Amino acid sequence: MDTPRPPLAPVYRTLPEYVRHWAEATPGRRAFTFVDHPAPHARGVHRVLTWRRLDLRVRALAARLAEEAEPGARVALLCPQGTEYVTAFLATLTAGLVAVPLYPPGLPGHGDRLSAVLADARPTAVVTTSGALEEVREFCAGAGVTVVAADQVPDTAAGDRRPVTPDDSAVAYLQYTSGSTRTPAGVEISHANVVANARQALTAYGADEQPVTCVGWLPLYHDMGLVLSVAAPVVRGLLSVLMDPVAFLHEPVRWLRLLAAHPRAVSAAPNFAYDYCASAVTDGQKAGLRLDGVAALINGSEPVRPGTADAFHAAFASRGLAPETHCPSYGLAEATVFVSAARPGKPMRRFALDREALATGKALPARPDDPTAVLLAGCGTPAGQRVRIADPVSRTALAEGEIGEIWVRGPNVGRGYWNQDRLTRSVFGAAFADTAADAHGSHGWLRTGDLGTVLDGQLVVTGRLKDLIVVDGRNHYPQDLEATAQEAHPAVRRDRLAAFAVPGPGGERAAVVVEHVRTTSLTGIDVPALVRAVRAAVSARHGLRLADVVLVPPGTVPRTSSGKVSRALTRERYLAGAYAAGTAR
Numbered sequence: 001m002d003t004p005r006p007p008l009a010p011v012y013r014t015l016p017e018y019v020r021h022w023a024e025a026t027p028g029r030r031a032f033t034f035v036d037h038p039a040p041h042a043r044g045v046h047r048v049l050t051w052r053r054l055d056l057r058v059r060a061l062a063a064r065l066a067e068e069a070e071p072g073a074r075v076a077l078l079c080p081q082g083t084e085y086v087t088a089f090l091a092t093l094t095a096g097l098v099a100v101p102l103y104p105p106g107l108p109g110h111g112d113r114l115s116a117v118l119a120d121a122r123p124t125a126v127v128t129t130s131g132a133l134e135e136v137r138e139f140c141a142g143a144g145v146t147v148v149a150a151d152q153v154p155d156t157a158a159g160d161r162r163p164v165t166p167d168d169s170a171v172a173y174l175q176y177t178s179g180s181t182r183t184p185a186g187v188e189i190s191h192a193n194v195v196a197n198a199r200q201a202l203t204a205y206g207a208d209e210q211p212v213t214c215v216g217w218l219p220l221y222h223d224m225g226l227v228l229s230v231a232a233p234v235v236r237g238l239l240s241v242l243m244d245p246v247a248f249l250h251e252p253v254r255w256l257r258l259l260a261a262h263p264r265a266v267s268a269a270p271n272f273a274y275d276y277c278a279s280a281v282t283d284g285q286k287a288g289l290r291l292d293g294v295a296a297l298i299n300g301s302e303p304v305r306p307g308t309a310d311a312f313h314a315a316f317a318s319r320g321l322a323p324e325t326h327c328p329s330y331g332l333a334e335a336t337v338f339v340s341a342a343r344p345g346k347p348m349r350r351f352a353l354d355r356e357a358l359a360t361g362k363a364l365p366a367r368p369d370d371p372t373a374v375l376l377a378g379c380g381t382p383a384g385q386r387v388r389i390a391d392p393v394s395r396t397a398l399a400e401g402e403i404g405e406i407w408v409r410g411p412n413v414g415r416g417y418w419n420q421d422r423l424t425r426s427v428f429g430a431a432f433a434d435t436a437a438d439a440h441g442s443h444g445w446l447r448t449g450d451l452g453t454v455l456d457g458q459l460v461v462t463g464r465l466k467d468l469i470v471v472d473g474r475n476h477y478p479q480d481l482e483a484t485a486q487e488a489h490p491a492v493r494r495d496r497l498a499a500f501a502v503p504g505p506g507g508e509r510a511a512v513v514v515e516h517v518r519t520t521s522l523t524g525i526d527v528p529a530l531v532r533a534v535r536a537a538v539s540a541r542h543g544l545r546l547a548d549v550v551l552v553p554p555g556t557v558p559r560t561s562s563g564k565v566s567r568a569l570t571r572e573r574y575l576a577g578a579y580a581a582g583t584a585r
Contacts, residue, residue, distance in 0.1 A: 004456040008215075008521060009021075009235060009236050009237055010411030012192060012358050012439070013054065013107070013168035013192055013195055014093070014165060014166050014168055014172075014191040014195065015086070015090060015093055015172070015194065015231060015234050015235070015564075016058070016094040016163060016166065016193065017094055017165055018092065018195075018235055018237075019051070019054060019055055019090055019094070019234060019236045020055060021052040022055075022234075022237045023052050023054065023235075025109075026051055026237060027050065027051055027052035027053075027143050028047055029049055029050060029051055029237070030049075030050055030239050030240075031049050031050055031051045031053075031054045031146055031233070031234075031239065031240070032049045032054065032079070032084045032086050032164065032233075032239075032240050032241075032242065033046050033047065033048050033240070033241045033242065034046075034047045034082045034085050034243070035047075035241065035242065035243045035247075036082070036244075036255075037243070037247040037250075037251075037254065038500055039205075040123075040250060040251075043257075044243070044254065044257075045380060046515055047083055049083050049086070049087075051237075051334055052330055054090070055114070056084070056155055056158055057087045057091075057150075057155070058090045058094055058186050059091075059094065059149075059158035059161065059163060059338075060153050060154065060155050060157040060158040060404065061091035061127070061148075061150055061153050061157070062078070062091040062092075062095040062158050062163055062344045063086065063157045063158055063161055063411070063529070064148060065091060065092060065097060065125060065127070065152045065161060065355070066096075066097075068124060068125045068146045068148070068342050069095075069124040069125050069446035070099070070124075071095075071097065072096070072098060072171075073094035073097055073098065073119055073123070073124040073125070073497065074097070074098045074099075074100050074122060074124060074174065075088075075092045075095075075097045075098065075099055075100065075109070075123055075124065075125045075127060076102055076104065076118060076121060076123040076125075076127070076135050076145075076160070076566060077089060077092070077099055077100060077101050077102055077126075077127050077128075077131050077221070078104050078105070078116070078125060078126055078127065078128045078132065078139075079104070079150065079368070080103075080104055080129060080131065080132055080244070081133070081220060081242065081243075081244040081245065082244075083131045083217060083242075084150040084151055084243070084277055084395055085151055086220070086222045086230055086240075086242075088127040088150045089101065089173070089220070089226070090230075090234070090266050090482040091127075091150075092127070092173075092422075093166060093173070093191070094166075096170075097125075097206050098172065098173060098174060099172065099173035099174070100117070100121045100123055100173065100174045100176070101176075101220060101221040101226055102114060102117060102118075102176075102218065103173065103221050104128065104132045104136060105134060105135050105136060105138075106132070106135055106141040109558070109559070113184060114139075114279070114442035116184060116205070117176050117184055117277040118279060118363070119529050120139075120184070120186060120418070120419070121174055121176075121186060121203060121307065123266045124145060124146070124497050125143055125145055125146045125147070125148060126140055126146070126147045126148070126388045127147075127148050127149075127150050128147060128150070128152060129149055129150055129151050130149045130151050130152055130216075130373040133147065133149045134233075138489050139547070144583065156550065164190055165324065166193040166257045167191070167337070168192040168306060169190055169191070169192060170190060170191060170307050170423060171188045171190055171415065172189055172193070172194055172416050172439050173187065173189050173190050174180065174186035174187065174188060174189070175187045175223050175333045175336075176333075177334075179531060184419060185317070185417045185418070185420060185423065186240065186278040186418035186419075187333045187334050187414045187416075187418075188414050188415040188416055188417070188418055189336055189414050189415075190414070190415055191412070192411065193411065193412050193414055193415075193477045194227065194231050194336055194412075195231070195235060195334050196237075196335035196336075196384070196410070196411040196412045197227055197231070197337060197338055197412035198227060198231040198234070198235040199233040199235060199337070199384070199386040200326070200338055200385065200410075201227060201228065201232050201236065201296045201337075201338045201341075201383065201389075202232055202236050203383060203384065203542050204327075204329075204338065204343065204432075205266050205295070205296045205298070205341065205343075206295065206296065206343070206344055206345070207236060207266060208230070208236070208240065209262075209293075210240060210264060210295075211236075211238065211264065212263075212264040212265065212266045212295050212296075213238065213239050213240075213241060213266070214229055214233045214238055214240040214241065214265075214266055214267070215240075215241045215255075215259055215262055215265045215266070215267045215357065215582050216228055216229040216240070216242055216243075216267055217242070217243045217244065217245050217247070217248040217255055217269075218240070218245065218247050218268060218269070219385075220242075221389055222334065223331070223332075223333045223337040224298075224300055224331070224337050225268075225492060226337075227336060227337045227338065228240055228243055228267075228298070228337075228541045231569075236403065238431055239262070241262055242448070243255065243258065243494040247565060248273070248470075252273070252277045252280050252281055253275050253277075253281045253285040253286075253289075253554075255267070255269075255273075255277070256277065256281065256285075256289055256291065256311050256316070257288075257289065257307060258317075259291060259294050260289045260290050260291055260293070260294075262292055262293075263294060264293060264294075264295040265293065265294050266296045266298070266308065267294075267296075267297055268297075268298035268300060268329075269297070269298070269299065269314065270299070270300065270301045270563065270564075271304065271305055271308045272301075272494075272495045272562070272563075273302040274297075274299065274308050274309065274311070274312040275308055275311065275494065276310045276311075277312060277315065277316075278314070278315040278316075279314070286316065286318070286319055287464070287478055288456065289319040291316055291319045291320050291321040292319075292320030292321070293320075294321060294322075294325050295325065295344055295346035296325055296327050297325050297326050297327060298327050298329050298341070299326060299327065299328050299329065299377075300328075300329045300330065300331055302512070303463075303481070304328035304329075304376070304377040304379065305375070305377070306348065306375050306376070306377045307375065309326040309328075309348055309377070310322070312326070313326065316376060317486040323347065323348070324344065324345050324346055324347060324348075325341075325344055326344065326348050326474070327341055327342045327344055327380070328341075328342050328348060328377040328378065328379045328380065328484045328504075329341040329342065329380070330379040330381055330406075330450075330452075330459055330461050331385055331449055332412075332450070333415065333447065334414050334427065334428070334446055334448065335385070335408050335410070335412050335414070335446060335505050336412045336413075336414065338383055338412070339382060339385060339387065339406075339408055339410075339412075339448075339459075340379045340381060340382045340383065340387060340459045341379065341383055342377075342378060342379060342380035342458075342526060343378045343380060344449045344489070348377055348378070348420050349377065349378030349380075349456070349458050350374050350375060350376070350377055350378070350565065350585065351363070351365070351370045351375070351376050351378060351455055351458075351460055352365060352366045352367065352370065352373040352374070352396070352533055353365065353366055353373060353374045353375075353376060353540075354366040354373065355372050355373065355374050355377075355542070358374055358403070358475070358477075359474040359475045359476065360402075360435045360474070360475070360549045361402065361403045361475065362401065362402065362403065363401045363402070363403055363453045363455060363460065364401070372541060374463065374480060376460050376461075377459030378455065378456075378460055379424070379458065379459045379460065379461055380403075380458060381458070381459070382408075382459070383412075384410060384411070384412070385408060385409060385410025385411070385413075386408070386409045386410060387406060387408055387411060387454075387459060388406075388407045388432075388445070388453060389403075389404045389405070389406060389407070389452065389453055390404050390405050390407045390430075390432065390445075391405075391445075391571045392405040392465060394431050394433060395430070395431065395432055396432065396434055397431040397432055397434070400453070400454045400455065400562070401453055401454075401455060402453060403451055403452065404451065404452075404453070404454045405447060405448065405449070405450065405451060405465055406448045406450045406451070406452045406459070406461070407430060407446060407447060407448065408443040408445065408446040408448060409444060409445050409446065410533075413428070414428070415428075415445045425480060426434070426447070426449075427446065427447050427449075428444070428446055429443075429445075429448065430447045431442060431444075431445065431446040432445070441465065448462060449465050449466060450463070450464055450465065451463050451464065451468065459515070459550045462477060462554065463477040463478065463479060464478075464566070465560070467500070467568075468565055469481070469499065469500065469501045469508065469510050470501070470508055471507070471508055471510055471544060472507070472511060474500075474543075474544075476510060476542060476544055478499040479499075480542065481499040481510065481512060481538055481544070482497050482499050482531055484513070484537050484538050484541045484542065485499070485512050485514060485534045485538060485549075485556075487537065488530075488534045488537035488538075489530045489532040489533040489534060489535070490517070491512070491516045491517055491525045491530055492514050492515075492516065492530070492534070493515040493517045493518070493554060496514070496515040496557050496565065497512060497513060497514035497515060497557060497565070498512065498513050498557055498565050498566075498569045498571070498575070499511070499512040499567070500512075500570060500571040501571070502547055502548070502571070502574070502575065504547055509546075510544060510546055510547060510548035511546060511547050511548040511550070511559055511573060511574065512534065512538075512546060512549055512581060513550045513552060513556075513570050514534070514549070514550070514551055514552070514557075515551075515553065515554050515555070515556055515557050516530075516551055516552075516553065516554065518552070518554045519564060521534070522551070522553060525551070527551055527585070529553060530549075531551070531585060533551050534546070548581050548585065549585060550574070550585055551585070552579055556579075557570055558573070564565060
């Protein structure tokens with residue numbers, strides 16, 4: 001039986017120390033539960049690791065990995081979602097090695113990225129499971145790496161060896177960025193970084209005051225999935241309940257059932273997941289849900305749409321879900337993950353901003369009922385770190401209401417990029433031009449590449465600096481153009497379109513590539529009418545004439561490994577003429 005709540009956590013600097021502590025303090029308590037769905041409509045098979053069992057499996061696998069690699073060597077994790085992934089990650093850290101969280105080769109559409117990351121990280125060993133062993137061996141053939149199946153390492157491999165505590169300043173793992181705006185780069189996250197960020201997240205979402213259950217389906221190779229579902233529970237001694245992302249996509253109510261089944265559940269998902277649940281979960285499936293015990297639902301999208309939160313809570317208010325559970329948040333891999341968050345239990349802050357002023361870099365209020373206003377959610381306040389807004393060109397600090405690049409400093413900010421010294425200096429070593437702007441020294445700020453401002457003490461994220469479309473001197477955020485385009489015609493598939501800048505005879509112009517819905521074929525759509533509708537909507541709402549509108553089949557718009565649309569790759573393919581055949585304008 002689990003005790004009502006874990007005892008207070010001591011202060012350690014590495015995750016392996018916490019694993020050993022909880023194994024000694026609460027050995028029979030559940031640490032991780034993976035809910036497997038072996039059949040399409042299965043309710044779920046629970047596979048449980050107690051803290052004692054987790055510690056044993058971590059020590060056994062750590063001993064095995066230590067036979068294959070010297071301290072500091074990289075170990076790539078090519079495991080499917082599950083308890084073996086957790087074990088492999090923690091065992092790699094325990095052995096004094098550097099984990100590289102990835103995924104098996106079978107993930108559709110991401111084989112090239114996996115190859116590129118492995119070539120960059122140059123791992124000495126690869127960890128997978130017996131179920132994926134053959135495909136991993138085939139994928140890694142000729143790479144000169146040892147492939148270890150975590151579940152084939154016997155418990156006896158642990159022996160009596162007590163692992164040496166890693167240096168907290170050493171690199172714990174390489175978190176490869178999703179590659180939505182550039183070639184994937186490995187962020188060096190130290191042991192101290194990940195523990196600091198886990199504590200910051202626990203504080204932000206109230207888990208340091210009352211026990212919670214971490215419930216998640218985000219992939220563990222993703223920064224938010226790794227910190228919220230592994231690091232934070234290990235630091236606080238909490239139960240973490242996992243499921244596979246594919247199981248969520250097949251039947252989203254599975255996630256909601258896990259939220260209902262576990263007290264004070266904390267979970268995270270992007271915008272599309274909340275939209276998906278609101279539209280796909282049937283009344284019959286809702287009937288058995290009780291969501292009044294949910295503590296916090298984190299939305300870390302870029303940016304968070306207030307309308308998404310409203311639709312989700314309208315769909316599940318009858319099941320007891322409180323609107324104050326929705327927590328818009330902001331973060332990035334370079335800061336481990338969490339930077340700023342709205343606190344649970346408080347109404348979501350929303351801001352109606354003047355669209356014309358926003359185009360000139362000012363966040364000025366508009367009437368909430370103004371149909372041209374841009375609606376954005378506040379992402380709360382920083383969690384144990386400092387955030388400033390800077391002019392990305394002059395490097396001067398900006399006042400509240402002025403839009404600039406978000407700069408971050410804190411113990412969670414990573415060491416830099418693996419083997420990319422020049423990029424590390426430019427991104428992780430930013431300095432304000434005016435040293436008086438920072439009483440604690442102007443050097444060592446992280447340039448996030450994200451645009452935002454501060455309003456009423458709340459961080460408001462407006463978009464990506466590299467994605468910004470500038471036409472005739474006016475700024476246009478691609479996510480705003482995309483939101484307008486997807487509402488313009490029923491055949492446009494939601495959240496599967498990309499707006500980006502293209503060169504034109506008189507300067508930069510804007511184009512959009514949209515997928516059509518799966519329920520119809522390209523031949524069944526009046527393409528000219530769809531293109532006219534999209535052009536008219538964007539022109540009316542944004543005062544912008546689109547240079548091109550391209551309609552493509554479902555699955556054509558590329559996405560990153562974390563599920564985000566890759567505007568950069570879509571633009572690259574567009575300019576290369578990849579959408580000329582089999583598409584329509």
